[in-house]
Amino acid sequence: MQIVVLTLTFSLPGCRSLKEKRQRIGGIHERYGRNPAVAVCESGDRERLDASEWTFVVVGNSSQELDSLCSEIEDRIQRTVEARVTDVVRERL
Structure with a gap:
């Protein structure tokens, strides 16, 4: 299992x-x-009006599965959230 x-x-x-x-x-x-392989929370800038930070913990059996799921999250957020993504950090544990 990879994270x-x-x-x-x-x-x-x-x-x-x-x-x-x-x-x-x-x-x-x-x-x-809702996805059992993903845990998500607002992790920073909670009280700022002009910024927000969200963290996703993604679990999978392979690097390919993790990369695919992370890319899917990033792409969908770019299309559906009324905000500009200013930074993306992926950290493997």
């Missing part, structure tokens, strides 16, 4: 309230937390 910690940092230009931030970022936990 990757995937951390995404977001910029939310023009965001004026925590409510707006939750609407723009909303659904990440619900969308990805």
